[in-house]
Amino acid sequence: MMTPRAGWMRIGRAGLVFVLTLVVLDRAFFAALDWTYRSVERNPELRQKLEGVKNKSAYQWLILGTSRMFEDVHPSFIGQSLGIKAFKEASKGKSLLYNYEFYRLYSEMIGKPRVVIYGLDYFMFGYPSDPGLMRRFGTAGSTAPKPLSLWPPLLMIAHKDANERAVMRILEQLQSRLTSAMGEINPENNVDAMEAYVGDPVSKIVERPAPARFDTVPYSRFPGSEGEYFTKLLRAWQDDGVRVVLVYPPDYIATHRTNFEHDAFIAEVKRLTADCTLCVVLDYGDPLRFPLSTAAYFRDGDYGNSNSHLSKQGVEAFNRVLLPDLKRIAAGYREHSLPARLR
Amino acid sequence: MMSGVTFNSVPFWTFCLVSVTGYYLAPHRFRWLWLVLASYVFYGTFDLRILSVLIGLTAFVYGVSRAMDRASGRIRWLLFLADIGVPLAALVIFKYLTFFWQAIRALGAFALGSRPADPFNILVPIGISFYVFKLLSYAIDTYRRKIPAEKHIGYFALYVSYFPQILAGPIERPGDLLPQLRRPVVFDPSVVMVGVRLIAWGLFKKMVVADRLSYYVDEVFLAPQYKSLHLLVAAYFYYVQIYCDFSGYSDISTGLSRTLGLTPPINFNYPYLSRSVSEFWTRWHITLSSWLRDYLFLPIAYSVMRLIKADRWGGITAEGWGYGIGTFATMALGGLWHGAAWTFVAWGVLHGLYQVVSTATHRLRRRWCRAFRLNRVPRIHAALKVVIVFHLVAFAWILFRATSFEHARIYLRYFQFKLPPIGMANLLFDLAVVSVFFGMEYVQRHRQRFLLLDRLPVELKAVGYALFVAGLMTFSVAANSPFIYFRF
Numbered sequence: 001m002m003t004p005r006a007g008w009m010r011i012g013r014a015g016l017v018f019v020l021t022l023v024v025l026d027r028a029f030f031a032a033l034d035w036t037y038r039s040v041e042r043n044p045e046l047r048q049k050l051e052g053v054k055n056k057s058a059y060q061w062l063i064l065g066t067s068r069m070f071e072d073v074h075p076s077f078i079g080q081s082l083g084i085k086a087f088k089e090a091s092k093g094k095s096l097l098y099n100y101e102f103y104r105l106y107s108e109m110i111g112k113p114r115v116v117i118y119g120l121d122y123f124m125f126g127y128p129s130d131p132g133l134m135r136r137f138g139t140a141g142s143t144a145p146k147p148l149s150l151w152p153p154l155l156m157i158a159h160k161d162a163n164e165r166a167v168m169r170i171l172e173q174l175q176s177r178l179t180s181a182m183g184e185i186n187p188e189n190n191v192d193a194m195e196a197y198v199g200d201p202v203s204k205i206v207e208r209p210a211p212a213r214f215d216t217v218p219y220s221r222f223p224g225s226e227g228e229y230f231t232k233l234l235r236a237w238q239d240d241g242v243r244v245v246l247v248y249p250p251d252y253i254a255t256h257r258t259n260f261e262h263d264a265f266i267a268e269v270k271r272l273t274a275d276c277t278l279c280v281v282l283d284y285g286d287p288l289r290f291p292l293s294t295a296a297y298f299r300d301g302d303y304g305n306s307n308s309h310l311s312k313q314g315v316e317a318f319n320r321v322l323l324p325d326l327k328r329i330a331a332g333y334r335e336h337s338l339p340a341r342l343r
Numbered sequence: 344m345m346s347g348v349t350f351n352s353v354p355f356w357t358f359c360l361v362s363v364t365g366y367y368l369a370p371h372r373f374r375w376l377w378l379v380l381a382s383y384v385f386y387g388t389f390d391l392r393i394l395s396v397l398i399g400l401t402a403f404v405y406g407v408s409r410a411m412d413r414a415s416g417r418i419r420w421l422l423f424l425a426d427i428g429v430p431l432a433a434l435v436i437f438k439y440l441t442f443f444w445q446a447i448r449a450l451g452a453f454a455l456g457s458r459p460a461d462p463f464n465i466l467v468p469i470g471i472s473f474y475v476f477k478l479l480s481y482a483i484d485t486y487r488r489k490i491p492a493e494k495h496i497g498y499f500a501l502y503v504s505y506f507p508q509i510l511a512g513p514i515e516r517p518g519d520l521l522p523q524l525r526r527p528v529v530f531d532p533s534v535v536m537v538g539v540r541l542i543a544w545g546l547f548k549k550m551v552v553a554d555r556l557s558y559y560v561d562e563v564f565l566a567p568q569y570k571s572l573h574l575l576v577a578a579y580f581y582y583v584q585i586y587c588d589f590s591g592y593s594d595i596s597t598g599l600s601r602t603l604g605l606t607p608p609i610n611f612n613y614p615y616l617s618r619s620v621s622e623f624w625t626r627w628h629i630t631l632s633s634w635l636r637d638y639l640f641l642p643i644a645y646s647v648m649r650l651i652k653a654d655r656w657g658g659i660t661a662e663g664w665g666y667g668i669g670t671f672a673t674m675a676l677g678g679l680w681h682g683a684a685w686t687f688v689a690w691g692v693l694h695g696l697y698q699v700v701s702t703a704t705h706r707l708r709r710r711w712c713r714a715f716r717l718n719r720v721p722r723i724h725a726a727l728k729v730v731i732v733f734h735l736v737a738f739a740w741i742l743f744r745a746t747s748f749e750h751a752r753i754y755l756r757y758f759q760f761k762l763p764p765i766g767m768a769n770l771l772f773d774l775a776v777v778s779v780f781f782g783m784e785y786v787q788r789h790r791q792r793f794l795l796l797d798r799l800p801v802e803l804k805a806v807g808y809a810l811f812v813a814g815l816m817t818f819s820v821a822a823n824s825p826f827i828y829f830r831f
Contacts, residue, residue: 010801011532011801013802014801014802014804015805017802017806017809018805018806018808018809019809021805021806021809021810022809022812025809025810025813026813026816029813029816033817154816156816156817160816160821161821163817163821164820164821164822171768171769171772174768174771175764175765175766175767175768175769178767178768179764179765179767182764182767202566204566205566206565206566206567206746206747206749206750206753208746208747208750213464300565300566302565
């Protein structure tokens with residue numbers, strides 16, 4: 001029979017074992033996750049990718065942006081219609097910091113582009129560039145603490161969001177390898193595949209009337225987490241004499257209604273670019289400029305879903321509108337000489 | 344969506360720590376007051392207006408039930424009607440008014456070409472479906488004189504608003520909960536530890552399994568086209584997701600009650616092992632299904648049997664009619680209870696159909712079993728039943744999860760036996776998570792085979808718990824998503 005004192009001692013001992021084991025396991029799991037993350041992000045390095053580009057001087061235009069530009073604006077159409085070779089670096093997680101770093105690296109290794117088409121995103125000021133993608137530059141190290149540091153006591157909790165992103169990124173990389181193993185190439189890692197990509201053939205939208213209530217989302221206010229890099233990009237483009245087309249691609253009508261501050265966001269971008277003499281803002285996220293209600297034109301989007309991309313059919317329709325505008329801008333037209341619908 | 348502290352958030356656990364500590368520090372005669380205040384503060388964090396609805400309904404049912412308890416004859420009957428009518432009216436107004444109004448206007452639009460209705464902008468009090476059912480069972484049990492009307496308004500208010508149960512049950516009966524609330528509770532570390540373990544297990548189910556699976560399931564349901572075999576896997580995963588989400592919530596709720604020295608009823612009993620759909624309903628959301636059985640199915644079934652008067656009608660026994668109509672009506676209303684949409688009604692009716700067909704074909708199936716000699720291999724026979732019932736229930740969940748009948752139709756239309764590479768990484772990861780979960784459930788279910796674990800020294804057990812918590816921290820989803828049943 002144990003005395004109460006012995007019982008409490010035992011509980012205390014068990015508690016101590018629990019806390020110590022938890023701290024050790026927390027660090028062990030954190031280190032394992034960090035190591036796995038670094039391993040999967042090691043390749044492909046961006047320098048290697050750009051070094052491997054054939055006929056570098058042929059590229060005149062550069063397309064930058066997030067997943068919306070990946071799905072919506074394609075070098076293939078620009079090449080066929082305007083006879084111009086464009087390099088595209090756009091996919092999920094590539095926000096302003098990434099694009100700023102990439103623009104500098106691209107200018108150094110490929111040369112300064114004549115025109116940059118930059119994809120505007122409703123969340124571009126608040127959406128941080130993926131740390132895993134940033135590692136591809138080989139200069140930005142991990143911001144994560146060393147697993148052996150004593151503070152914070154539980155790293156897995158203190159860095160929960162970053163850890164979750166690491167897990168998602170590991171899964172994305174695993175998916176990419178599985179896809180390659182099953183005979184499909186990821187355009188994000190392959191320049192030729194990126195140039196051949198012309199959009200997703202499938203509209204994944206299940207049409208439905210607007211529900212009584214759905215979440216609406218305000219735009220990320222400037223400067224947000226990466227807004228300073230927008231200013232830096234504008235300055236770099238101005239210094240380099242690069243003509244810049246800031247394109248807001250169409251949103252599905254349900255997403256357009258979700259992102260209810262669309263007009264305010266465009267006004268903010270126009271205010272920020274007011275001093276940029278070589279910049280033009282083209283807003284196609286307006287029902288009067290593009291048929292936003294045609295579900296077949298969109299790959300996704302919904303009420304309460306703030307993200308939307310064009311389908312292959314939508315890309316074709318969009319390019320019929322976009323390319324003539326790009327042609328005018330490339331020829332040196334200024335914003336005030338563009339059709340009224342774009343101003 | 345109303346804001347408020349949710350079960351899987353840090354503010355909620357801080358609130359719980361304060362509530363439980365205050366409960367044990369307070370003298371017994373004031374504990375009810377402490378818990379009522381805690382419950383009202385908790386509920387009020389969602390919206391103060393919905394707190395007024397809760398307090399209003401509580402006061403009304405308390406007063407009318409007290410009067411009903413003293414009354415007799417016709418007055419008693421009228422008071423009973425008011426006692427159940429007002430909470431039901433509140434439920435209909437807050438939750439179903441738009442649904443019924445749009446249904447009526449849609450009929451009008453179809454017949455007369457009038458314009459379909461716009462939805463009403465009504466704030467739906469979170470958890471109203473659950474606490475109204477608690478109020479109804481109290482009113483009915485008092486009317487039936489199964490329990491006396493509660494004299495102490497504080498204990499009654501606590502029965503209705505008790506914070507671990509107010510958002511999504513369990514729908515505990517007054518005869519079970521009220522005596523427990525009155526009982527003096529002494530702090531017992533071993534009982535509190537049982538509660539803490541249940542809470543940790545509930546969090547694991549919710550944050551590691553359900554929320555992780557939701558990424559995959561939501562992606563497939565959002566765009567079912569061309570997802571091929573992923574559609575089948577997502578239907579299975581949704582079954583696991585909703586089970587882990589709701590039973591995880593129930594475990595957290597029960598664990599919290601255990602830390603307060605209360606013993607609430609079991610709400611889930613491994614439903615995926617059911618051998619018939621009827622058995623499924625004795626294992627899934629047990630407090631709701633027993634509520635529906637006692638207050639809806641049995642009264643309807645007996646009323647139908649009394650109406651028929653003869654032994655048989657149309658070649659079917661009176662019991663058969665009572666069972667069939669009772670089952671369909673109960674399941675349809677049970678479906679509607681889950682949400683104001685026709686897909687929920689269809690989900691309930693489908694479950695009713697399963698049960699009626701199962702009963703009607705009982706003899707035929709027994710003959711088939713003999714013909715295929717399945718009765719000689721009872722284990723294989725049982726496993727076969729489990730697999731079939733699992734698929735029937737998983738199929739019905741598609742209706743439950745779909746946003747409309749059209750959505751469900753598209754989902755079923757695009758199903759193929761071809762696995763595209765897209766989504767494979769998530770699928771493999773989720774399979775690993777689900778395997779670990781079922782492995783842990785197996786250990787819990789067959790505890791007697793793992794008695795060695797109970798005999799381990801307490802220090803070694805502490806290492807095991809630390810491993811579990813580290814796993815929870817590592818593999819839980821960061822996003823704080825609300826429980827699915829909070830919508831109902």
